[in-house]
Every structure is written in structure tokens, then in C-alpha cells.
Amino acid sequence: MNKHFETIAVRDQIERTGNKEHSVPLYLTSGFVFDDAEEMRASFAEEKQRDLYSRYSNPNTNEFISKICKLEGAEAGFAFASGMAAVYSTFAALLSSGDHIVSARSVFGATHGLFTKYFPKWNIETSYFGVDDVEVVESLIQPNTKFIYCETPTNPGVDVLDMEYLSDIAKKHNILLIVDNCFATPYLQNPIKFGADLVIHSATKLIDGQGRVLGGVTVGSEALIREVYLFSRLTGPSMSPFNAWVLSKSLETLAVRADKQCDNALKLAEYLEKHPKIKRVKYPFLKSHPKYDIAKKQMRLGGTIVAFEVEGGVEGGKTFFDNIEMCSLSANLGDSRTIVTHPASTTHAKLADEDKLAVGITPGTVRCSLGLEHIEDIINDIEQALDKI
Numbered sequence: 001m002n003k004h005f006e007t008i009a010v011r012d013q014i015e016r017t018g019n020k021e022h023s024v025p026l027y028l029t030s031g032f033v034f035d036d037a038e039e040m041r042a043s044f045a046e047e048k049q050r051d052l053y054s055r056y057s058n059p060n061t062n063e064f065i066s067k068i069c070k071l072e073g074a075e076a077g078f079a080f081a082s083g084m085a086a087v088y089s090t091f092a093a094l095l096s097s098g099d100h101i102v103s104a105r106s107v108f109g110a111t112h113g114l115f116t117k118y119f120p121k122w123n124i125e126t127s128y129f130g131v132d133d134v135e136v137v138e139s140l141i142q143p144n145t146k147f148i149y150c151e152t153p154t155n156p157g158v159d160v161l162d163m164e165y166l167s168d169i170a171k172k173h174n175i176l177l178i179v180d181n182c183f184a185t186p187y188l189q190n191p192i193k194f195g196a197d198l199v200i201h202s203a204t205k206l207i208d209g210q211g212r213v214l215g216g217v218t219v220g221s222e223a224l225i226r227e228v229y230l231f232s233r234l235t236g237p238s239m240s241p242f243n244a245w246v247l248s249k250s251l252e253t254l255a256v257r258a259d260k261q262c263d264n265a266l267k268l269a270e271y272l273e274k275h276p277k278i279k280r281v282k283y284p285f286l287k288s289h290p291k292y293d294i295a296k297k298q299m300r301l302g303g304t305i306v307a308f309e310v311e312g313g314v315e316g317g318k319t320f321f322d323n324i325e326m327c328s329l330s331a332n333l334g335d336s337r338t339i340v341t342h343p344a345s346t347t348h349a350k351l352a353d354e355d356k357l358a359v360g361i362t363p364g365t366v367r368c369s370l371g372l373e374h375i376e377d378i379i380n381d382i383e384q385a386l387d388k389i
């Protein structure tokens, strides 16, 4: 019988040791021992499946990967030290000099930095499409295009892309669709269901949910993950057993945290929509969101991030941030504590002004990651800061 998300998240564990501990122990070991020369030979030759060395695999990383695979509906995966290690290693494993990729313009700042600063020096070219003109995607595909890449919802604009549409184009041209599912987590959205070939997460965000550890993971078919694994076991971006142990436990509470944080986000978005000092609110499950129907089709709930624009441009934004009392001014997101950020001066500061605008970042744009506090306290804090503008 197929179990529900919540049940898999708490019950899917690796085998217990002879001590029969209820909570899976932490395997802080770099290597593993063999009985004899033959076992060692067979293990290195991959004739025998077992852990050899923690750069390749470890019981704790295996558990974390197995849970994410079940929750995403994927065959296989590999866990990384951070979300960016997952993004970079996945690209590096699958791309060669002379290749081309088609990407949404609106991607995480560091991913954008990879495309613009490092890929050109390896002769990998990127063509971009705006979140509002996906009709151009097919025309951007060249004979050397290897994949289409996107995030949905996007960071920080909270735009939504139609994965089935993109996957149809990818299949027609025999290329891959790779989706960064960080904002939604496996609980809110499963891109493989909508045709994605590989799904990437920064586990640092809502998967950890308490702002403690960095982590990343890529999941997909056995064959594709095999390539990602072979590259990664040589180059060493692997997740530490400790972080995997923390993140496996975090997954146990993901559904209840996400339910509450999404509820807080929807309530804040509805409140802000009526506020006179707010020029614009973006939240996937607000009827005013331009891709509301697609968000409803793809996502279980609207996510934990609300983007909004305060009156008064840069000065308005500055006054707002300087008067926030409870919410944290921090670059993280998906934490149990509500966080407000100013993408224009922080995470996306390196983008040229026209690129900022192209990805929906105006000078007064605020990204709010809703935490687990009581919604009235969150709204009160935001309200008193807006009053000062």
C-alpha cells in the first residue's frame, strides 16, 4: 500500500544496528572496514553494494537520499554539502564544453553567477527566457542544447512556471528538464510528476527548517544520477553524515511545519493586498497572482514566501527594514523564524539594474519568508514598520 507523505517522512529509516535504537544513530565515520581482500575487491568493483568511504556514501546520507527519493517519486539521488554544490555538480556532470542550456532568467543569484561568470570560460552558453514569455523557449533551443532549467516558484520573485509545458518542449527536442524545487520542497510539489528529469533542492531552506545546516540533493532516474554520482565521488562535494542525520530528522516535521508556514504566508499576503502602503503583493495562491491556475495545479499549498513592494522605492524599503523589530533581517529562508530580506541590496546585488528588473526585483521589493510565530505577531511587526514609511 502506498503510504502518505507524513508517514514516509517519519517511518522510512535505514536498518537499525544490533542496539535496536529507535532514532537512527549518527555514523561519523570517514571509512568502512572489509572482511578480506575479496570483499574489498568486489566492493570497489561495485559487484557488492555497500558503503566504502563517506565521500561516496554513508548510512546517514543514504537514509536522507532514500527519503527524498520516496517523497519526490524518484529512482535515485545524491546528497551534497549545499544547494549550490548540488546545482554545480549536476551541471558539471552532465555538460561538456560547447554545450548550451536554456534557463529561466529568474534563478537564484549564485546559479545566475555560475551561468554568467564561469560557464562562458568553459565554453558553455546560456540563453534566457522571462517567466512571462515561455512561448520563446522552443525558439531558443539549438542543436547543442542539453537542458532547460528553471525554479518554480522563483527566488525572490515568487513567479510560477508551467512545468508540463516546459517538459513537453524538452521531450520533443530530446533534452532534459531540470527543476530547482527549493521553494516548494517535496511536500508542496513533485516536479517529476509534471515531467522533470532531475530535481534539485537546497535542503538548507525549508527542509532543514531551523536554519542550522547546509545541504543539497539531486534526484532523478538511475541513469542520470549515476553520472552525477560518478562526478561527485571524484570531486567530493558530498553531504556530511552529521548534516544528513539532522536533515533526515527535519524531514519528519516538514509537513506540519510547511502547513503552518504556508497558512501564515497566505494570511500575510491577504493582509498586505489591502494595505495602502503596499504597491504589489506576489503569492502563488492569491487569485491576483498571474499564474494562479498553474500554481494550483502544481502545488499542494502556496509556499512559505511572500514577495511585496513597499511605497517609496529604495528609501521606503530602507525605512521598512530599519523599523522591523521582531522579524529577522537575514539572507536565509524557510526558517522557523520569519525573515525579511531586501534582494536588491543583498542576494541579487551583483545583478545589473536591468537584470534585477527583468527578474522582478524593484528597489522596494521585500521577500518575506514566513516562520512559525503566531500570525498576529508577524503582522503587527510588519504593520508598525509600514506605518513609519
Ligand SMILES: *Cc1c(COP(=O)(O)O)cnc(C)c1O
Residues within 6 Å of the ligand: 082, 083, 084, 085, 087, 108, 151, 155, 180, 182, 183, 202, 203, 204, 205, 214, 215, 216
Ligand atoms: C538557497 C538556494 C540555493 C542554494 O542553496 P545553498 O544551500 O545556500 O547552497 C539554490 N536555489 C535556490 C532556489 C535557493 O533558494
